[in-house]
Amino acid sequence: xxxxxxxxxxxxxxxxxxxxxxxxxxxxxxxxxxxxxxxxxxxxxxxxxxxxxxxxxxxxxxxxxxxxxxxxxxxxxxxxxxxxxxxxxxxxxxxxxxxxxxxxxxxxxxxxxxxxxxxxxxxxxxxxxxxxxxxxxxxxxxxxxxxxxxxxxxxxxxxxxxxxxxxxxxxxxxxxxxxxxxxxxxxxxxxxxxxxxxxxxxxxxxxxxxxxxxxxxxxxxxxxxxxxxxxxxxxxxxxxxxxxxxxxxxxxxxxxxxxxxxxxxxxxxxxxxxxxxxxxxxxxxxxxxxxxxxxxxxxxxxxxxxxxxxxxxxxxxxxxxxxxxxxxxxxxxxxxxxxxxxxxxxxxxxxxxxxxxxxxxxxxxxxxxxxx
Numbered sequence: 001x002x003x004x005x006x007x008x009x010x011x012x013x014x015x016x017x018x019x020x021x022x023x024x025x026x027x028x029x030x031x032x033x034x035x036x037x038x039x040x041x042x043x044x045x046x047x048x049x050x051x052x053x054x055x056x057x058x059x060x061x062x063x064x065x066x067x068x069x070x071x072x073x074x075x076x077x078x079x080x081x082x083x084x085x086x087x088x089x090x091x092x093x094x095x096x097x098x099x100x101x102x103x104x105x106x107x108x109x110x111x112x113x114x115x116x117x118x119x120x121x122x123x124x125x126x127x128x129x130x131x132x133x134x135x136x137x138x139x140x141x142x143x144x145x146x147x148x149x150x151x152x153x154x155x156x157x158x159x160x161x162x163x164x165x166x167x168x169x170x171x172x173x174x175x176x177x178x179x180x181x182x183x184x185x186x187x188x189x190x191x192x193x194x195x196x197x198x199x200x201x202x203x204x205x206x207x208x209x210x211x212x213x214x215x216x217x218x219x220x221x222x223x224x225x226x227x228x229x230x231x232x233x234x235x236x237x238x239x240x241x242x243x244x245x246x247x248x249x250x251x252x253x254x255x256x257x258x259x260x261x262x263x264x265x266x267x268x269x270x271x272x273x274x275x276x277x278x279x280x281x282x283x284x285x286x287x288x289x290x291x292x293x294x295x296x297x298x299x300x301x302x303x304x305x306x307x308x309x310x311x312x313x314x315x316x317x318x319x320x321x322x323x324x325x326x327x328x329x330x331x332x333x334x335x336x337x338x339x340x341x342x343x344x345x346x347x348x349x350x351x352x353x354x355x356x357x358x359x360x361x362x363x364x365x366x367x368x369x370x371x372x
Contacts, residue, residue, distance in 0.1 A: 006292055010268065011299060018300065021264045025304025025349060026311060028257035032250030032341045033312035039243045040337060041319060041329040049173035050229040054119045055199035057211075057226045059218055065237035067196065068095065072224065074182075074193045079221045080200065085214050087203040090114040091195035093185050099178065100155045105142060107156060107178045109185030115201060120179075125150045125165030128181050136161040140168050141175035156180070157188045172329060200226070254345050257304060258352035261297045265356035269293065276360050290357040297353025301346040308345075309338065 011018040046067075050058060059080065064070035072091075080089045093109040110116050112130040120127055120137070128135050136154050138146070143166045148154060152163045161180060169175050186192050200218075202211065211228075218226040269276070280289060319329040 022303035024260045025257040026307025028253040029308025030311035031253040034315040035246035037316045045173045048171040056202040057200040059198040062223045062225045088115040088201040094196045109182040111182045121168045123166045123168035135164040137165040137179040139175040139177045258348035262352040269356045269360045286361040289361045293357035297349045301349030
């Protein structure tokens with residue numbers, strides 16, 4: 001009888017207990033994967049949104065701990081535009097604001113002459129003209145949720161705006177935005193002459209070395225830092241804290257799953273003491289005895305992963321219902337997200353089975369056979 005057959009037979013003996021332990025490991029795996037996916041979705045959604053708008057570099061205040069705490073003077077735009085290799089610069093004011101007094105939405109303000117308006121894909125209507133104030137363009141998802149169409153009114157910070165366009169972006173964060181003229185948003189939010197960040201579009205053909213030089217010149221423009229769009233939230237304090245919390249909670253959950261395996265296998269070893277003694281008496285080595293118990297723990301871990309993966313996917317699909325941030329999340333499962341969690345889960349289950357395995361292997365055949 002090989003180790004696989006023996007481990008499966010032993011797990012089937014106490015099928016109910018094996019299922020319960022596997023489910024507990026599965027819940028731990030689902031929790032770990034869901035938490036990791038949540039942090040990853042925020043980062044991925046934000047990065048995709050910036051790339052879709054055509055930005056190559058995002059310029060923030062150097063002292064800002066996150067995007068929303070960045071405050072930059074609007075007059076920095078001219079200095080940034082003069083840098084060689086920079087094709088276009090657009091100041092952007094971004095904030096969460098109440099829409100129609102009952103829904104928090106991400107509101108973005110761009111100057112009337114911003115290149116970002118020209119790159120905006122429109123489903124219907126048009127972008128604001130330079131002399132057109134009090135108007136708004138809704139992302140397609142926002143228009144659908146708010147049941148708004150061209151010509152309807154939208155209340156933002158107790159000011160009414162007329163919908164003149166509906167943008168047809170593909171990324172979740174852009175489809176859920178509300179776009180207004182920068183001057184209008186500055187006025188109603190009392191942030192005159194301020195922006196949150198600058199979006200820079202580089203001229204075609206810039207080398208990596210030249211991009212590094214541009215980033216250095218941006219830094220010299222005054223307490224600013226330039227970040228490539230694919231690294232936008234790499235140093236965001238809120239996201240780093242969220243990732244740290246998710247890793248900690250995930251590790252605790254997986255450890256609890258491993259302790260469940262340890263407890264179940266301890267009981268199994270106690271119940272099979274005489275059987276273990278017989279196997280050792282007919283020639284099973286201590287290492288083979290330990291391996292048989294450890295393999296049971298690994299099988300429980302793998303069974304838990306089979307439960308946890310689809311469960312975590314189901315949980316992740318509910319991200320869009322999270323208040324405030326649900327609209328900007330973009331969950332896409334990937335092996336880079338799943339494999340580390342599965343590996344850690346399997347290893348912890350194997351570690352959890354080591355003590356029961358050692359206890360089984362440390363018994364002498366004579367003592368084991370005397371126990372009834």
